[in-house]
Amino acid sequence: MPTKSKLYRKEMIYGYLFLAPPVIGMLLFTLYPMLYSIYGSFTDWDGLGQMNFIGLDNYKDLFSDELFHKAMFNTFFMMIGIPIGLVLALLLAMGLNRGIPGTTTFRVIYYVPVISSLAAISILWQWAYNGDYGLVNQFLDLFGIKGPNWLANKHTVKPAIMIMAIWKGLGYSMLLYLAALQSVSRSYYEAAELDGANGFQTFRAITWPMVKPVTFFIVVTSIIGGSQIFTEINIMTSTGGPEYSSASAVFYMWQKAFGNFQLGYSSAMAVLLALFIFIVTLVQFKFNEKSSGDLD
Template sequence: MQLTEKKKEMWIAYLFILPLLLQFALFTVGPMIFSGIMSFTDWNIVQKASFVGFDNYKNLFQDEKFWKSLYNTVYYMIGIPVGLILAMLLAIGLNRPIKGSKAFRVIFYMPAVCSLAAVAILWQWLLNKDYGLINYALSWFGIEGPSWLGNETWIKAGLIIMMVWKGVGASSIFYLAGLQNVPKSLYEAAEIDGAGKFGMFRHITFPLLTPMTFFLVITGLIGGFQLFVEVVIMASNGGDGPNNSAVTLVVYMFQKAFNYYEMGYASAMAWVLGIIMFIITFIQFKFQDKWVHE
């Protein structure tokens, strides 16, 4: 009797995930297989594709712009640890019983629900060399701010600041949830043993938040590899930036596929990107027991 109950529940569970599975099969696995095949062809979207073996992959590794865009993409990820540290501090702050902390939670979360395009345009203004608020704030300290988006050296920094701002609210919500799962008894026990505030953070809060950090690092890295909209809107020359200083892998992929009629090549790029992401995520899971609290 109990077994059938269990089976019934199992069936219902399958029923619940069925729509998602079907969607995944139709719109993710299908196109993935297709692009995998196409990555070995010279498909230009319109005509019949013919097989070119590993040519696309070989060319990719000799493609200067590919390496540059990969470098930029990885560079942007500096924003992930910065964002996580800020988010953790923010969450700890918001977790205190301060008046209006709920309102602050909403305010900090706001950027996450704003349209990316609108945020990008807003930040174009904030980062403006002569009229932007960022440089205005810097001028209080006597610093003459750079031309964030017009300068090869600063454009990535400008974009990172924006991405941190956009992501920090959402991450801190995750941390908040994590904080609220930390048993109060641990802190009480620590207090009795004479631990200070920092000691409690170091030995209780931080370790117990590592599962959240793990999750956020993984999703952050995956999202970071897919950076597209912000760059296309904010960087000059259709997302290239001065001297290709802003272009990311996905932006370059888009250009190849839709501007230069090289869908086969773009597919190869997508697969290389996918494999990189897989390897990184795999390594993270492999080593999670070294630092993630069970």
């Protein structure tokens, strides 16, 4: 073992010292609660005191819990917004990348929702969706369309929340795409032009593969975020919507845990949701590995 200089060791210690706060934070506020929750999912923990080991009972109950199935379905359903948001963001980014006047202004406009508080936005949209006085219906009224009472109708409540989520996330995805587009070397496009490629071919063979890592990143983070959707639902439809049509998995978990003293049961749901996210992400990584490197 080669001896190291004093300086080297000193730097190493400093290095670990700098690492310590986030690591401690992770252990204390993420890993410990997570492990505790996994343990809790095998108990009848009520959040007050009692915590008896009951094996897999919670998981068994989940299989026949209609509301849980409904909440999971709603959560998946609202993820339909992810590809829509993706396409819109890419289109916007490509538009803004052409150097049209006012690019900065548009970027700011699209980015404002991203930095706004989700709770505040939810309240604003709740008003906008109001059946009587809401902006959305007033706007539709201009075209002679009588809009529904968005949040009180079980068929429109999920699309309504999706639209809001897309609007809120658009700026973020757009900015990522814009950065990716700007880093694509001009020479590819010039070569394509010389070869006589049309716009669509250029997009399919150059732009799309070049921004693929960003697409991958956005899809992964959106699915993780989408699985955990809660605030919008809690604020806009505080009872989970008509016939529980907008309740998400996390919303149901929260109701069970903090409304009905069933923290153990909620933990079981949380574990299942985490497993789901984990598997989906894993599949995506595998898929990405396989199909990456198209351009080489």
